[in-house]
Amino acid sequence: MNGEMNNNQNYSQLKAMLAISKASFRSITRSPSAVIFTLVFPLIFITVFGFLKGGSVSLDVALSPDCDTNNPIYIGMISNPAFSVQHHMDTATQRVKIFKGDLDAIINIQKSNSDSTYNVQLYTTMASGEKGVIVKSMLEHLIDKLNLKAANISQPMATIQQQQLQGRTYETIDFILPGQLGFSLLSTGVFGTAFVFFNLRQTLVIKRFFATPIKRPFIVLGEALARMVFALLGAMFLILLGHYAFGFTLVNGLTTFVDMIILSAIGLIVFMGFGFVVSGIAKNEGTIPPLANIVTLPQFLLSGTFFGIDNFPSWLQPVCKILPLTYLNDAMRKVAFEGAGLMDITSQLGVILLWGVIIYFAAVKVFRWE
Amino acid sequence: MQIKSIIQVSNLEKKYESFHAVKGISFEVQEGEIFGILGPNGAGKTTTLEIIETLREKSSGQVTVCGLNIETQANDIKQLIGVQLQAAGYYPSLTLVELLVLFAGLYNREINPMQMLAEVGLEDKAKAKFKELSGGQKQRFSIATTLINQPKIIFLDEPTTGLDPQARRNLWDLIRNVRNEGATVVITTHYMDEAEQLCDRVAVMEAGKIIALDTPDALIDQLVASGFERKKEVKKANLEDVFLSLTGHEWRDE
Numbered sequence: 001m002n003g004e005m006n007n008n009q010n011y012s013q014l015k016a017m018l019a020i021s022k023a024s025f026r027s028i029t030r031s032p033s034a035v036i037f038t039l040v041f042p043l044i045f046i047t048v049f050g051f052l053k054g055g056s057v058s059l060d061v062a063l064s065p066d067c068d069t070n071n072p073i074y075i076g077m078i079s080n081p082a083f084s085v086q087h088h089m090d091t092a093t094q095r096v097k098i099f100k101g102d103l104d105a106i107i108n109i110q111k112s113n114s115d116s117t118y119n120v121q122l123y124t125t126m127a128s129g130e131k132g133v134i135v136k137s138m139l140e141h142l143i144d145k146l147n148l149k150a151a152n153i154s155q156p157m158a159t160i161q162q163q164q165l166q167g168r169t170y171e172t173i174d175f176i177l178p179g180q181l182g183f184s185l186l187s188t189g190v191f192g193t194a195f196v197f198f199n200l201r202q203t204l205v206i207k208r209f210f211a212t213p214i215k216r217p218f219i220v221l222g223e224a225l226a227r228m229v230f231a232l233l234g235a236m237f238l239i240l241l242g243h244y245a246f247g248f249t250l251v252n253g254l255t256t257f258v259d260m261i262i263l264s265a266i267g268l269i270v271f272m273g274f275g276f277v278v279s280g281i282a283k284n285e286g287t288i289p290p291l292a293n294i295v296t297l298p299q300f301l302l303s304g305t306f307f308g309i310d311n312f313p314s315w316l317q318p319v320c321k322i323l324p325l326t327y328l329n330d331a332m333r334k335v336a337f338e339g340a341g342l343m344d345i346t347s348q349l350g351v352i353l354l355w356g357v358i359i360y361f362a363a364v365k366v367f368r369w370e
Numbered sequence: 371m372q373i374k375s376i377i378q379v380s381n382l383e384k385k386y387e388s389f390h391a392v393k394g395i396s397f398e399v400q401e402g403e404i405f406g407i408l409g410p411n412g413a414g415k416t417t418t419l420e421i422i423e424t425l426r427e428k429s430s431g432q433v434t435v436c437g438l439n440i441e442t443q444a445n446d447i448k449q450l451i452g453v454q455l456q457a458a459g460y461y462p463s464l465t466l467v468e469l470l471v472l473f474a475g476l477y478n479r480e481i482n483p484m485q486m487l488a489e490v491g492l493e494d495k496a497k498a499k500f501k502e503l504s505g506g507q508k509q510r511f512s513i514a515t516t517l518i519n520q521p522k523i524i525f526l527d528e529p530t531t532g533l534d535p536q537a538r539r540n541l542w543d544l545i546r547n548v549r550n551e552g553a554t555v556v557i558t559t560h561y562m563d564e565a566e567q568l569c570d571r572v573a574v575m576e577a578g579k580i581i582a583l584d585t586p587d588a589l590i591d592q593l594v595a596s597g598f599e600r601k602k603e604v605k606k607a608n609l610e611d612v613f614l615s616l617t618g619h620e621w622r623d624e
Contacts, residue, residue, distance in 0.1 A: 010478070011445075011449060011478050012478055015475060015478050016475055016476045016477075016478060018475065019471070019472050019473075019474070019475020019476055020472070020475070020476070022471075022472070022475070023461055023464060023468065023469070023471075023472040023475075024461070026461075026463070026464060026468060027461045027462075027463050027464060030463040031463065203459030203462070204455065204457055204458045204459040205458075205459040205460060205461060207425070207455060207458055207459075208453075208455060208458040208459065208460070208515075209476065210425055211423060211425060211448065211453035211455065211458075212448060212473065212476040212477060213445050213448040213449045213476070213477065213478075214476050215445065
């Protein structure tokens, strides 16, 4: 038996685990759903929002057909890039558009009958929200300047000096990319893990592994490692594409990038825990998507993926504030944009890790090998 | 030549919640033989095999494989055996070569995948997926995965069920080759002609018990000695011989 015993001592669980990782990674890259969830969906959102230029306000205004255009107010308006002035639009179309919110205001400038001054008629609706108010205040500002000029006042009573304290411009991509990254990690972690372990059981792939000398925990680790490598490569791709193609801010360059990847890895491990739970409690393949959606959809909507959670009504806030993705998104944005280090986001990390402890406790309870 | 037993099973029992699958069986398998476990479906063949393969826990009894205890040395045993399961799956999107590389890693072995495929007559299927193979090819591939660690014993659980006559004969040749290379083979089947052709000794199981254990010849002689006679005189060939002589013996892509 001596030869055999030597053989046993040389057996490396790690080597066997890496063989599973390699095979599983190949398998994942050939699975359309993994590629779609991890890369295509986030890419679509990032591309769409990447082309939406944030920061500048665009005000769509139309002129009444009889509007006077030979006056300084009109000239001031068209020379201001914030106004996008529609000229040749009939009144019927204007009405339809303003009620739908496609137009922010309709403006009619007329010479007063009495003297050389002008009357400005401004029509706005609630449909375009705050933009009507902005149009009004910008027009007032424009007219104020003209009034000062007309009254020959070169020294006004007061001027405002605005100082922008945040030195960097916060583009839409800076908000959207971390959210999409978080969501990509969530869906690949939950769906991927749930399906893989369910399928490995169902198709008896795992049973065949049991017949080889690899120990069970190493099978799980091998699979998890493959998913991890795939998801993190996806994360790197999204961040680099965002940075170079859409100007996503990486405040401290490489350090920020590395911190984001570490954060991604932590988030992914926690989300994979949800996947293990789903694969453990799913009775058949058909129950996986609904169960996985129960985990992912609320977080997709309520965790600040597309807009800050401050926008939600106060009764929803507590829900937002318990979801792990909320904290991952928050931590990502702090790291990427504010240049926070991992030590500065310990409270967010704390909540994420607490979720990790809870979910892996549950996963161990419900995990099934056969 | 000294006969050495490589598997010892004594008083093996397996009880499921409401089902007594194996009811205290004892037997030994000798090194280098092809040992058949025969019996109808539900007789306990697969349960017995999976306990010896360390894939299933026994309820009571003793089993040693290559001198190792199945309870305490399962992982050592797994390195010395090759297991073909009655039903097993492989990653659906990987090619046969990639799957062999995976199993080589699982056994910590370096292999030449193409040579392994050639041994089972699948060299032209290197880039195929497992699900694209025919029934006989699937079984041949499964056997290839069991040969990677050059096992001392290989276990085959109903490898020929559902195969056509040519595919079965191809598989018999492959199994004989494996044995001739030095491995011990334990095979379950419910085809008696297969057992008669292939096995050195057979154990007949029924309802969780071994009701007979000997060489196929001895079992037949015992039956004849008890006064048994076939109702009909046997011809020199049967219909399967006719079929094979009409359609050929060679390996084919079934």
